[in-house]
Amino acid sequence: MILELRGLEEFPALVTLEAAEGKTAPMREDVLLVGAVTVSLTVQKSGDEFFCQGTVTATVELECARCLGPFRYDAQGPTDFIATTAQLLEQYRAEAVDDEEYVIIDSNELTADISDIVRETLLLELPMKPVCGDECKGLCSQCGANRNTEPCDCESNKTDPRWEGLKGLLGGASEKGTE
Ligand SMILES: [Zn+2]
Ligand SMILES: [Zn+2]
Known part of the structure; x- marks a missing residue:
């Protein structure tokens, strides 16, 4: 996602950027698809730098x-970064001034690639352990059926074959102990 700075004349400037569904790479293994992404920014200019604040919104599968x-999840989070020149950024790094997030401005095009910032912002908004709904019954631990859609008889079958195996082992151990 490319932020174009050349056309901005009056500051603060309001900028809205959009990426179509599937254009943003997934940011985690359990992210199946990143839907359309909208970034709304307020841009303030200071010297050669642009201070950007706003929100990132996306529906993520x-x-x-x-x-x-x-399942679909609506993610929205705040973003706050500075579009700066490669030269200034080098200077900040040398001085270890690093509280801010930066993107580098392409000095020819006067654009900045904000794709990584957008993905990081969305990543922070995703649940650690995503669940499709509070009522999700999950998969049967015995037969693997999706208990939301394929009810199975495993729960009503009281004797778990794994316990049978364990009883045999315990029996063997106690017999040995009595000898
Ligand atoms: Zn589920
Ligand atoms: Zn089952």
Whole structure:
């Protein structure tokens, strides 16, 4: 996503950028698709630098941590960064002034690629463990069926075959102990 600075004449300037569905690379393994992204910025100019503040909004398709099914999640978060020149950024790094987030301005085109900032902003807004809904029943631990859509009989079947195996092991151990 490219922020064009050349056309901005009056400051603060209001800028809206949009990326179509699928144009933004997923920022985590359980992100299946990043839908259309909208970035709304207020841009203030100071010398050769542009101070940008605003919001990033997107609908993201996530994989449910319980049932592994896809679901849509609306993410919106604040962003705050400075578009600066490569020269100034080098200077800041040397002086270890690093409280801010920076993007570098392409000095020929007077543009800045803000794709990474946008992805980082959205990443911060995603739940650590995404769940498609509070009522999600997840996958059956025995047969693997999606219990939201394919009810199985595993729960009503009281004897779990794994316990049978364990009983055998315990029996063997106690027999040995009595010898
Ligand atoms: Zn789910
Ligand atoms: Zn089952």
